Amino acid sequence: MMNKSQLQVEAIHNGTVIDHIPAGQGIKILQLFGLAQTHEKITVGLNLPSKALGAKDIIKVENTRLSAAQANQLALFAPQATVNLIEDFEVVEKLQLQLPEKVEGVFSCPNSNCISHNEPVTSKFRVRAVDGQVRFRCRYCEKSFHRDMMAV
Ligand SMILES: [Zn+2]
Structure with missing residues (x-):
């Protein structure tokens, strides 16, 4: 068995x-x-x-x-x-997994007013771990987002 x-x-x-x-x-x-x-x-x-x-x-x-x-x-x-x-x-x-420093071209910016939605640009985010939480900072609108807000 x-x-x-x-x-x-x-x-x-x-x-x-x-x-x-x-x-x-x-x-x-x-x-x-x-x-x-x-x-x-x-x-x-x-x-x-x-x-x-x-x-x-x-x-x-x-x-x-x-x-x-x-x-x-x-x-x-x-x-x-x-x-x-x-x-x-x-x-x-x-x-081995390592948190990347930046992510490009994967996610779209959760900020609907971000210029990255209106311009033909590649999305770019800086990645930081703050208190064990991964945060994404948009290169274009400079806003920072929790990973649960990130959509592909
Ligand atoms: Zn943005």
Whole structure:
């Protein structure tokens, strides 16, 4: 008999496993990386039991390697996430997450009066962690936003 509680997530052959995502951030991360638009097989687990987090989300993407830059963007939403690159069912690399200093061209500015909405410019935000909270400061309107306000 197989122990189902140990098999929350089925193994993948080749690809990337993003684990220990705080529950609720998994969907946002899928949007952020445009993962759902690829044609690769993606398995998403939401609200799985986790000793460390209470509840967690997990994303597995087949035949896709998350780049170091993508892993850093991931750190914005899931600083404690683990990213394992899988080849032939084995973990061949664990990516370290580092908060990026800036994010360009990913989010649009939450300030509807920001000139970045009317000009053909790339959105640019400085990223800072203040008391453990990630803040985004728009390069154009200079306003600062909590990460929950950021939309892709
Ligand atoms: Zn702005």
